[in-house]
Amino acid sequence: MYWSRVKTILIILFLCINLFLLVSMMVSINQTITISSDTVEDTVEVLKKNNISVEKSLIPTRMHNMPILQMQNTQQDADAFAERILGEGYTEEKDGDVSKYTLGSSILTVEGCAFSYIKASPSTAITDLNETTVQEHAKKVLERFHLNTKYAVVQAVKKQKDGGYTVAFSQRYAKKDIFNVYITMTFTPQGLKFMKGYWLTPKKFTSEKYPIRHVTSILINFIRNEDRPKDKKVTITDISLGYRADTNDDVVNIKTAPAIPVWRITTDDGKVYYYEAMTGDYIIH
Amino acid sequence: MKKDKVKTLILILLVANSIFLTTQIWMDKKLWSADYNFFAKWGENSIVQAITKKLSWVVRNGEAGASFVNQTYYPQKVVVNYGNFRAAYVNGDELYTQSLDEFSRALKALLREDQVVRYQKIEAEDAWLNILKLKSIYIDLKVPYKTKFIGQFLGIKNTPLSNYIKEIKEFILVPGDSASNDVTFYIKDFNDGSVAKFDVTYDRTQLMNLLNREIPASTVDHKFSFELEFDKKKANKIVLDSQVLLPFNKQKAEVIKSTNPIQDDHNVKNILRAFKYSTNNPRKYIETDNTLVYIENYSTLKIHPDGLIEYDAIEEGKGLRLYSDSYGNDPATPSFQESLNMAVKLINKIQDTTGKLHLSSVAEDPDKPGSYKFVFNYYHNGLPITMNLISDDKDILSLKYAVKVEVVNGTLKSYRHYVRDYESIKPITVDMPVPNVLDAIYKIANANAPYINVKDLHLSYEEDGQEEILQPQWHVRLKGVDNLLMIPVDKK
Incomplete structure (x- = not known):
């Protein structure tokens, strides 16, 4: 009877210990970092002394551990991609990893996930071309070319001097922007004239999550950034945490590639600076 | 009484689970920030590593390693x-x-x-x-x-x-x-x-x-070609170099099976560990031909689906430090023998190659002391395996050896390894007298040439990366660069 009671007590005790350990583990995995307002103020002050101004409200104060985002290339067959864009009867020239396809006045160049398409004399007239309709036209063209637009978002629409419009697409997955994956398309009333892009599609997050660097330490690193103009004052206009497809010259024919969490700092002179969120390393691009 | 047994069982399970969870929290690198992984870092401590090495020696003693x-x-x-x-x-x-x-x-x-x-x-x-x-x-x-x-x-x-x-x-x-x-x-x-x-x-x-x-x-019984006057340009259309060794009896050989041992994640993780890459490396790419590409530590590591491993340091001297494994003090300029030992240790971490790989050539850069290129080739029961790979992949196509290791001052510069396991399938007797071999050479080689000059002739296997079953063949090296003939043997 005595032992039975001891066992009951021990079971309750170990249940509590297990619960505590499990919660600790979950907290460690989904760690949330909160930066105090004092730290933010100190960082702003240090930046100011180094000719960098930033609004306190732009600095995020809560951050979570982040997984890696796996990206996939849905255009692995360059010839099939060329046929969808140019149609049959094109000629192909290869120079290392670069394939150049030509059909009449249309030229398509493909190098892995990067492509560029020029149609010197477009012939598919668009009668209702304006800032709103151009987005729909662009999406339809991308779907016709079998470019996955599930996570595509319009980043900017700009009117050109010749009456045409340029539409820039990027991707967003689980509320996070993927910064260096893009497609830019230029339409004239005669149709699609130019298209350029580096296109990978988000597949899924890895199960593992990685701790990320405090944005304040990234901002301190930014002071020493060699690419930042030192002779004039700069103002930080945006600080975002997102993903950047990890492009590498050694890997051209990508099937899947990782997208790494990155901090993006945008300044008032239009420049952007990327820092690896896991290591704090500056990404030279 | 039954209730008591259930309580005991639950208690044991809870104790075991709490030990498991504690270990996870203490040891798992992922649960610690990059700057503070106290327990995980213990594993990387040199003293701990030295103790682990001593302990593992007891287990590994008698394995390949030094004798290789x-x-x-x-x-x-x-x-x-x-x-x-x-x-x-x-x-x-x-x-x-x-x-x-x-x-x-x-x-x-x-x-x-x-x-x-x-x-x-x-x-x-x-x-x-x-x-x-x-x-x-x-x-x-x-x-x-x-x-x-x-x-x-x-x-x-x-x-x-x-x-x-x-x-x-x-x-x-x-x-x-x-x-x-x-x-x-x-x-x-x-x-x-x-x-x-x-x-x-x-x-x-x-x-x-x-x-x-x-x-x-x-x-x-063997004879040199000069003893049989096969090296004389008389009536012979085929002239052998004086020291080509010719067998005068039936030769015992084997049919062998070639397999790529890199089949699963476990093998890939072993390779990553050999190059000191993190097995949780997030920087993993898959190329369209399913080649795995990892980028870490100023280097690129590629694992091709057909068994080729390629490692390249981005810059000389920034690659994998090999000598830290073998030597207590970092030698300023490791000797030839030390560099060879380092290369062999690395190969053995990737594949147990005891008696299967032989050093085929060594090149030393005369302008850079401590810079060596070692080339190894596979052998099976004394017969060499000639690499003559057929592939659409230009990296594989250009491979004429099994392993090439480039070491600069104890640091790995580049590494190529076509990983293959060879096992005997059945013994055979090669019954093809030398005159028949010479006839076969004559039929295949350019008959318009006044003489066909044979530099070397011996039995070997040919690995083309396509065929799984390899038969011994007569390997004939003719005068000229890359002038090789493979002649199937008559077997019993």
């Missing part, structure tokens, strides 16, 4: 002239080991640092071929090695012999006269083809016992 280093520079064949006939032994034969051991002991005596070299240059043009007819042990290394490297193979750092001969490819060891009880080495200088005679004070009893053995000639 010796086997890497084993010659393909040891040719023993018994006087009335000549035998060629390959690795795996009992007499191969005995003959090579005796030869190595005598060679070590010649290369010794305190050795007074008794040297005599042989002027006669046909002297070398005449010596080959004597009772002797003949070894052809197939490629020339610097004399100092041969010394280092045998543990002699600076041999005085390198003052006389710079590069060696062939040796003949003959017993000297009975009065002195010495032995004599005849060595061909690879650079000018001259022959030198070196008398060595050495107890020749063992050598004499070896050369006087009663061996049944019928199984092993």
Whole structure:
């Protein structure tokens, strides 16, 4: 009877210990970092002394551990991609990893996930071309070319001097922007004239999550950034945490590639600076 | 009573689970920030690593490792002239080991640092071929090695012999006269083809016992082409180099199966660990042909689906530090032997290659001390496996060897390894007399040429990366660069 009671007590005790350990583990995995307002103020002050101004409200104060985002290339067959864009009867020239396809006045160049398409004399007239309709036209063209637009978002629409419009697409997955994956398309009333892009599609997050660097330490690193103009004052206009497809010259024919969490700092002179969120390393691009 | 047993069981489970969860929290790197992984870092501590290494030695003792280093520079064949006939032994034969051991002991005596070299240059043009007819042990290394490297193979750092001969490819060891009880080495200088005679004070009893053995000639008899006048441009349309060794009996060989052992994540993780890559490396790419690409530590590692591993350091000197594994103190400029040991250790971490890989060539950059390129090739029961890969992948197509390791001052610069396992399927007897082989060469080679000059002829396997079952073939090297013929054998 005595032992039975001891066992009951021990079971309750170990249940509590297990619960505590499990919660600790979950907290460690989904760690949330909160930066105090004092730290933010100190960082702003240090930046100011180094000719960098930033609004306190732009600095995020809560951050979570982040997984890696796996990206996939849905255009692995360059010839099939060329046929969808140019149609049959094109000629192909290869120079290392670069394939150049030509059909009449249309030229398509493909190098892995990067492509560029020029149609010197477009012939598919668009009668209702304006800032709103151009987005729909662009999406339809991308779907016709079998470019996955599930996570595509319009980043900017700009009117050109010749009456045409340029539409820039990027991707967003689980509320996070993927910064260096893009497609830019230029339409004239005669149709699609130019298209350029580096296109990978988000597949899924890895199960593992990685701790990320405090944005304040990234901002301190930014002071020493060699690419930042030192002779004039700069103002930080945006600080975002997102993903950047990890492009590498050694890997051209990508099937899947990782997208790494990155901090993006945008300044008032239009420049952007990327820092690896896991290591704090500056990404030279 | 039953209730009590259930309580005990629950208690045991809860205790076990709490131990498991505590271990996870303490040890799992992922649960600690990059700057603070106290327990995980313990595993990387040099003292902890040294203790783990000592403990693992007990388990690993007797495995490949050190003995492999010796086997890497084993010659393909040891040719023993018994006087009335000549035998060629390959690795795996009992007499191969005995003959090579005796030869190595005598060679070590010649290369010794305190050795007074008794040297005599042989002027006669046909002297070398005449010596080959004597009772002797003949070894052809197939490629020339610097004399100092041969010394280092045998543990002699600076041999005085390198003052006389710079590069060696062939040796003949003959017993000297009975009065002195010495032995004599005849060595061909690879650079000018001259022959030198070196008398060595050495107890020749063992050598004499070896050369006087009663061996049944019928199984092993070989002749050099010059002895049969196959090297003369008379009526022969096919002219063999004087020292092509020709078998005069049926040859025992095996049909073998070639497999790629890199089949799953476990193998890939082992490879990553060998190159000190994190197995949780987030920077993993998959190329369209399913090649895995990892980028870490200033280097790129590619694992092709057909078994090719490629490693390249982004910059010389920034690659994998090999010497930290082997040596307590970082040597400023590791020697040739140290660099070779490092290369072999790395290969063994990727694949257990005991007795399967042999060193095929060594290149040293004369302008950069400590820079070496080592090339290894597969052998199966003494027969070489020639790489002649067929692939759409240009990296694989250009591969003419099994492993190439480039080491610069103890740091890995580049690494290529076509990983293959070979296993015997069935024994066969190759019954193809030399004249039939020569006929087959004549049929395949350019019959319009006045003479077809054969530089080398031996049995080997051809690995093309496509066929799983490999048959032994006659490997014929014709005069000219990359002029190879593979002739199927008649087998029984």
